Amino acid sequence: MTETAPAIELRNISKAYGALRVIDDVSLRVEKGVFITLLGPSGCGKSTLLRSIVGLARPDSGQILVDGNDITNAAAHNRPVKMVFQDYALFPHMTVAQNIGFGCEMQGMSRKSISRRCQELLDLIRLPNLAGRYPDALSGGQRQRVALARALAPDPSALLLDEPLGALDLKLRQDMQRELKSIQRRTEKTFVFVTHDQEEAMSMSDLVAVMNKGRIEQLGAPQDVYANPATEFVANFVGAANLFRAHVIAVEGNEAKLEVEGSEWIVPVNRVTCGNGLKAGDRAIIVIRPEALTTDTTKAAGAIRITGKVTEQTYFGDRVHLHLSLANGRSVLIDARPQSLRPGVDEMTVECPASDLAIIVRGKRTEHS
Amino acid sequence: MTTRMRAQPGERPDIVSGRSRRFMTEGPGFALLMLLPALLVLGFVIGLPMIKAVILSFDTITFRRPAAAGTYGVHNYARLMSDPDAWGAVLRSALYMLGTVAGSVSLALGAALLTHRVIRLRALARLTFLLPWTVPAVVTALVWGVMYDGNFGVINRLLDFVPFVNGQDWLIDRQTALAALIVAQVWNEFPVAYIFFLAGLHSIPEELYEAAKIDRAGAFARFRFITLPQLRYIIAVIVILLMILGFKAFPIIFILTGGGPAGATETLTVLTYNTAFRSLDFSYSATLGILAVLVSIVLVLGYLRVMARADTGKGGAV
Numbered sequence: 001m002t003e004t005a006p007a008i009e010l011r012n013i014s015k016a017y018g019a020l021r022v023i024d025d026v027s028l029r030v031e032k033g034v035f036i037t038l039l040g041p042s043g044c045g046k047s048t049l050l051r052s053i054v055g056l057a058r059p060d061s062g063q064i065l066v067d068g069n070d071i072t073n074a075a076a077h078n079r080p081v082k083m084v085f086q087d088y089a090l091f092p093h094m095t096v097a098q099n100i101g102f103g104c105e106m107q108g109m110s111r112k113s114i115s116r117r118c119q120e121l122l123d124l125i126r127l128p129n130l131a132g133r134y135p136d137a138l139s140g141g142q143r144q145r146v147a148l149a150r151a152l153a154p155d156p157s158a159l160l161l162d163e164p165l166g167a168l169d170l171k172l173r174q175d176m177q178r179e180l181k182s183i184q185r186r187t188e189k190t191f192v193f194v195t196h197d198q199e200e201a202m203s204m205s206d207l208v209a210v211m212n213k214g215r216i217e218q219l220g221a222p223q224d225v226y227a228n229p230a231t232e233f234v235a236n237f238v239g240a241a242n243l244f245r246a247h248v249i250a251v252e253g254n255e256a257k258l259e260v261e262g263s264e265w266i267v268p269v270n271r272v273t274c275g276n277g278l279k280a281g282d283r284a285i286i287v288i289r290p291e292a293l294t295t296d297t298t299k300a301a302g303a304i305r306i307t308g309k310v311t312e313q314t315y316f317g318d319r320v321h322l323h324l325s326l327a328n329g330r331s332v333l334i335d336a337r338p339q340s341l342r343p344g345v346d347e348m349t350v351e352c353p354a355s356d357l358a359i360i361v362r363g364k365r366t367e368h369s
Numbered sequence: 370m371t372t373r374m375r376a377q378p379g380e381r382p383d384i385v386s387g388r389s390r391r392f393m394t395e396g397p398g399f400a401l402l403m404l405l406p407a408l409l410v411l412g413f414v415i416g417l418p419m420i421k422a423v424i425l426s427f428d429t430i431t432f433r434r435p436a437a438a439g440t441y442g443v444h445n446y447a448r449l450m451s452d453p454d455a456w457g458a459v460l461r462s463a464l465y466m467l468g469t470v471a472g473s474v475s476l477a478l479g480a481a482l483l484t485h486r487v488i489r490l491r492a493l494a495r496l497t498f499l500l501p502w503t504v505p506a507v508v509t510a511l512v513w514g515v516m517y518d519g520n521f522g523v524i525n526r527l528l529d530f531v532p533f534v535n536g537q538d539w540l541i542d543r544q545t546a547l548a549a550l551i552v553a554q555v556w557n558e559f560p561v562a563y564i565f566f567l568a569g570l571h572s573i574p575e576e577l578y579e580a581a582k583i584d585r586a587g588a589f590a591r592f593r594f595i596t597l598p599q600l601r602y603i604i605a606v607i608v609i610l611l612m613i614l615g616f617k618a619f620p621i622i623f624i625l626t627g628g629g630p631a632g633a634t635e636t637l638t639v640l641t642y643n644t645a646f647r648s649l650d651f652s653y654s655a656t657l658g659i660l661a662v663l664v665s666i667v668l669v670l671g672y673l674r675v676m677a678r679a680d681t682g683k684g685g686a687v
Contacts, residue, residue, distance in 0.1 A: 087574070154585075
């Protein structure tokens with residue numbers, strides 16, 4: 001083990017079930033104390049990746065290192081990582097204290113040490129008086145916290161959490177998101193969190209790895225992934241997005257002239273989210289987030305203006321969704337302030353500052369290793 | 370068209386007929402009505418013989434003293450209290466019961482653990498373990514009788530290959546007869562427990578084992594801390610069911626030894642039969658039967674208590 005070694009390092013991990021490749025050459029480096037989320041749709045391989053790290057699944061190829069030590073072939077019980085399961089996997093015949101102390105007991109710790117550690121963790125999860133309760137006498141949120149305490153009890157290097165908030169209702173989920181983040185900060189442990197809920201990933205993580213079809217499509221800070229999606233999948237999966245097919249006509253200095261679905265747009269070249277920039281002839285996708293489009297047109301130079309017929313206006317209280325139908329028949333979504341609601345208005349022009357759009361050059365992919 | 374009659378002011382509504390109609394159509398009366406055919410059949414085939422047996426146990430109907438018939442009293446119960454044969458039979462019944470329970474539970478649990486995990490040939494293995502259940506007890510007794518035969522039984526033939534071990538007449542030797550019967554009984558009834566354990570093992574979430582594995586629990590620790598506690602109610606139910614089956618076991622013992630040699634395998638049920646149909650002492654036989662029923666009632670009460678606890682218990686596969 002070295003001081004500078006990352007908490008978890010994955011090198012070219014692949015795993016297939018028969019002909020189905022569930023993890024496809026994934027490489028990832030997670031530094032100590034980071035809260036990273038593996039975000040992706042069901043079946044994208046995120047849980048299998050987590051199970052590979054903890055030792056419940058064996059990758060077909062690649063290397064897994066924890067604190068610089070190769071644990072690829074180590075048995076699950078010999079790995080310095082613990083896991084919180086989706087359904088918590090609390091032992092129903094054991095009390096809260098027995099559940100939390102189970103890992104310590106298996107490690108051969110003395111009863112006194114186990115008892116002290118249990119109390120520390122019960123204080124950490126703010127359930128100091130529930131040591132003698134059975135899991136079926138706990139609420140969903142309490143069970144989730146006990147599962148977390150049980151995983152933390154043997155003092156692992158990293159904690160892996162497999163959609164642990166999935167079974168909770170919205171309000172409790174939001175509370176537990178804050179609680180989880182708070183516990184992670186206090187314990188300074190590396191958390192690898194798996195979810196398909198992009199809002200959950202955005203609100204809790206230091207880093208988000210967006211996965212699709214067994215690969216990591218993009219790795220970055222939540223705001224970076226949202227503002228600068230590297231692929232069409234990321235743009236669509238993380239938040240809502242208006243995507244426009246584009247063809248690069250010419251590149252002059254810091255600007256590029258694009259043909260976008262029948263119109264000509266001038267965009268800054270530095271808005272390309274991956275690869276080595278734009279060149280004439282490239283095919284690209286322009287990503288404009290619905291909230292980047294504003295109904296208050298400034299006529300500023302460089303702003304992208306879109307005009308279309310208003311087909312639908314949906315009021316949400318704090319914001320309004322407008323649907324514009326463009327001349328070529330495609331629809332554009334605008335997430336605007338409630339003041340933008342224009343009953344009776346048939347046609348509307350909206351504007352997006354060129355600095356708020358993102359350009360994805362088609363056929364290019366980011367590297368994460 | 371329907372006409373509804375309403376009580377007029379000053380007129381008393383027909384409350385009684387309404388109540389009785391409700392009692393018979395939706396109240397306890399309805400339930401009683403539906404249960405009546407079953408209650409009649411049960412009363413006829415179980416209740417009447419039971420009452421007859423109780424009456425008989427106070428009577429003095431014996432082939433040796435036909436003239437004493439009609440002399441009622443507690444003399445049979447007094448005789449029972451001081452009859453060493455009867456209490457010896459109770460002891461043998463208890464041994465037989467405990468032997469079959471221990472053998473069946475351990476064999477069934479082992480087989481269930483094996484076939485629960487093993488993937489290849491699992492269906493064949495399960496079928497093999499279930500097969501003895503499909504064999505009638507009478508056939509089981511005849512087959513094991515041939516196998517135990519001192520001269521040409523397969524068990525002694527197999528023991529010929531084991532150094533320093535000699536075959537023997539398993540059912541004729543007082544030391545081995547009861548154990549030999551227990552083995553045959555276990556073979557016949559362990560599939561009942563096997564089915565229960567297999568279902569119980571399937572109901573234990575795999576995540577519990579994975580969580581324990583991550584927490585450094587080895588195979589034995591996982592069995593001790595997860596499998597056994599999760600199966601605790603099933604084990605309790607199976608133990609009591611097998612105790613009931615073992616206590617009232619009859620065909621295998623009766624066909625293989627008839628209670629011999631020299632009463633070494635004479636359990637309470639066999640003694641009851643022998644007293645009635647060999648000694649022709651029907652009243653005392655009925656008294657022994659009543660004793661067997663009382664023991665069975667205690668076991669059934671234990672079973673019901675375990676089931677009630679399982680319904681309100683904390684976790685565990687039931």
